[in-house]
Amino acid sequence: MKTMDTNIDIIKSSGEKVKFSLDKLRASLGKSGADKHTVSDIIEQVQKELYHGISTKEIYNRAFALLKKKGSYLASKYKLKKAIYELGPTGYPFERFISAILRYSGYDTHVSEIVQGQCVSHEIDVIATKNGNTTLIECKFHSEEGRNCNVKVPLYIASRFKDVKIHWNSKPHETVLDVGWVVTNTRFTEDALQYGNCIGLYLLSWDYPKHDGLRNRIDRLGLYPITVSTLLTKREKQFLLSRDVVLCRDLIDDVFFLDHLGISESRKSKIKNEIKMLCKI
Incomplete structure (x- = not known):
């Protein structure tokens, strides 16, 4: 295979211009379960169609089409990120998806439950209970690529969780109210990560925490x-x-x-x- 031109500018879904990365393409194809020969063959064919200003969507579509010819299940794994966007346009199916993942991890879950706070009542996306602990989970779903969760999201969720926890601790319960979660199908901004971790929220996004993000969990558990x-x-x-x-x-x-x-x-x-x-x- 001839040398890959790494100086090609490509356009991300956010509109940001970045250099094409051979390693990222190889890694994403490898996560589909395709063997090294198939990955190299697809990269070689994609390379021939690269040009300055090509979008990441165009690169994805071409790689997906080539991978689908090798096996539908390989293409299915490759399209995981896009498939989660397709759960929209509302966030409800995404909430049920997160609930289902947690059930396979041993949690008892409920979706869209009303929980009383000290000041007001709150509709919680997912309530998960395991080993005597109850976790309140808020799901932030984006149906468009390129949109990330900024610091306003954990700020808002932290205030709701605090309100519920004050009321929860004032009453007898069979379980202890554990940390609050914020789950998104995209990514958190640096400010969102900094604030969320500082305030004590558990943050779960497409690729965070490292090696244990949403994609890692789905692949590991086979819960597509x-x-x-x-x-x-x-x-x-x-x-x-x-x-x-x-x-x-x-x-x-x-x-x-x-x-x-x-x-x-x-x-x-x-x-x-x-x-x-x-x-x-």
Whole structure:
């Protein structure tokens, strides 16, 4: 493979201009589970189409199309970040997705519950209980790429959590109110991270904490949203999301929803096989 031109300027979704990174492309393709030969082959083909000012979206679309030819489940893993955006436009499916991930980690969870504070009541996105501790989780979902959570988000969440905790501690409860969480599908700004960590919130974003961010957890647990599927149509995904089916693996043992999509047995078999490969079931 010829030497990669690393002086090519590319445009991120935020509008920021940066230098193309071979390492980032190789790493993102590697996370799909593709072997080294496949990754190198795709990089070589993408290289031929690079030009100054190309968008990261164009690079992604080309790499995705090439990867899909190698295997639908590889392309599914590669599109994980985009698939989470596709949970929108409202944040409700994202809240249910976070709830589902926590359930597989041993938590008892509830979504969109009203909790009384000292001053006012609050609607909490996810309440998770485990080992005698209760955690209040606020989900900040962005349906557009390039939008990050600034310091106003943890400031707001910290004040709500404080209000609830004062009232919680004034009454007898079976569990202890643990730290508050802020979860986003994008990233936190430096100020948001600094304030959130200082005030004692637990922050979870696409790539934070390092090696234990949202992407790491999804890959490690095999808990992919149904929107990663390359075989389900957009309409079919929306049908499933409207019925609170957010995880791919939920379709393996529950044929009810696939039956109600009105798809053929052969296509149903391909979808289930894709999910098994994706989730390593």
